[in-house]
Amino acid sequence: xxxxxxxxxxxxxxxxxxxxxxxxxxxxxxxxxxxxxxxxxxxxxxxxxxxxxxxxxxxxxxxxxxxxxxxxxxxxxxxxxxxxxxx
Numbered sequence: 001x002x003x004x005x006x007x008x009x010x011x012x013x014x015x016x017x018x019x020x021x022x023x024x025x026x027x028x029x030x031x032x033x034x035x036x037x038x039x040x041x042x043x044x045x046x047x048x049x050x051x052x053x054x055x056x057x058x059x060x061x062x063x064x065x066x067x068x069x070x071x072x073x074x075x076x077x078x079x080x081x082x083x084x085x086x087x
Contacts, residue, residue: 006035014038 006027027035073079
């Protein structure tokens with residue numbers, strides 16, 4: 001499930017909230033205060049490990065996995081190496 005960030009407008013505290021993509025992306029705390037959504041780079045999972053694109057290590061991991069997958073698909077003839085598009 002994707003993680004969304006919300007910031008308390010009074011004290012600046014940031015909270016991570018898991019919500020489905022179909023939910024309305026709002027967070028209202030126990031006192032009735034609606035927190036502001038913080039837009040950030042997305043997160044994803046590779047082989048079950050959650051990646052955070054604010055981390056250079058995770059960016060490198062994603063690029064490594066993506067490159068291996070791309071090279072495999074070129075070798076199998078699924079991607080044109082000149083254009084980079086699917087055949």
